[in-house]
Amino acid sequence: MARILLRYPTMRFTTFVLALVPVPVVAHADAPEADAPVTASVPDPATPSALPPPTASLEPRLRFGFAPSGTVGRVLDTNAGVDVHVWAPGLTLDLGVQLRDEVAAYLHGQLSYLVTMGQASVYAVGEWTPRRWVSMATGVGFDAMGGGQCIECPGGPRGTWSGISVPLIVALNLGPARPTGSYRHAFRVGVENAVGIEPTTGVFGWRLSLMLGYALM
Helix, strand or coil: CHHHHHHCHHHHHHHHHHHHCCCCCCCCCCCCCCCCCCCCCCCCCCCHHHCCCCCCCCCCEEEEEEEEEEEEEEEEECCCCEEEEEEEEEEEEEEEEECCCCEEEEEEEEEEEECCEEEEEEEEEEEEEEECCEEEEEEEEEEEEECCCCCCCCCCCCCEEEEEEEEEEEEEEECCCCCCCCCCEEEEEEEEEEEEECCCCCCEEEEEEEEEEEEEC
């Protein structure tokens, strides 16, 4: 090889030049590339975006409720000879249709009794629930109370009263934000204030009830 390089000087120069030129190293096409680290984004349960969106049911469904109650009622009109006072435990019952989460229509009945005092009422009411934890209802119906006596009333005592009545019901709904399915279950604490008038005599009657019970909405 040395003899060839001495004999051919041009070859020696070419070899020298090639030795000075850097040759890039090309990676083989089949060489595996280093895998980049993969990081999975795990949502934080505390952030609002990680929570499931609230759901609302627009389908009509059964509206049912029952609650033990306590009632205080008073009717006093000395000119008409009416004196009624009632304080008695009882039971309320609701049965109707929950049209949607915010609106319901149902029959609201109540029966109270204690020894010589009693009360009974039934109403057709509409209920509005602007927030899941509060409901308001009103309507019209019939109310009757009996108990007490009027000693100084002219014409003799009468301890009964019945008339057309209008209730106002306000209730707190305590329960889960949204259970599975279309129904909502709630423990209800309600107050009912009812005022009525006896059509034949024009005598007004008043009643207040406290209710603690269950509602299927």
